[in-house]
Amino acid sequence: GQNIDQPTEMTATEGAIVQINCTYQTSGFNGLFWYQQHAGEAPTFLSYNVLDGLEEKGRFSSFLSRSKGYSYLLLKELQMKDSASYLCAVRDLGASGTYKYIFGTGTRLKVLA
């Protein structure tokens, strides 16, 4: 079946580094995406990985291991504004030959002063 798991909630301190893990099981993997969603707002795109390895984008980095079905989002130099939910999503090629996105339930990150 198709399944995405990520922790429900994490807490970290301003200025610290936090790693949000995501494991997935899909049959037609075609990319892993991370979205940020502040309370009451729309999700916004953060990063994507198609090939194994680390993608760095400023304070945010995302890692993918396709053989392990595993990804993580690394946030450095945490700021208060990073308090949000982080959604892991997999783009999956279904049996019908079309793609759809499967989302995890999200990790709510609280950054404390």
Added chain:
Amino acid sequence: KAGVTQTPRYLIKTRGQQVTLSCSPISGHRSVSWYQQTPGQGLQFLFEYFSETQRNKGNFPGRFSGRQFSNSRSEMNVSTLELGDSALYLCASSVGGGTGIEKLFFGSGTQLSVL
């Protein structure tokens, strides 16, 4: 470039009623997908439309339906509302080419409350 626009922002309905939500994608985007977001379930995929055709469908009952118009605007309809339909309904648009990596661009959503 304007973002994805969803209307209305908030809706309150009673059980048994029906509701229609609207989504205008980013100009040039041909794919529109709909998601239901609840605190316990996260984002659940409803369906995706591309060039006025439903290209993909999630595991929701037939009370949930949608359509897409020639200008790529999309509507979603829920008939015979149930209490459990209370959720944030998000629309997302993408270019829709299909094979390449495509980012989804989300609207702010319609918060539906069923009383």
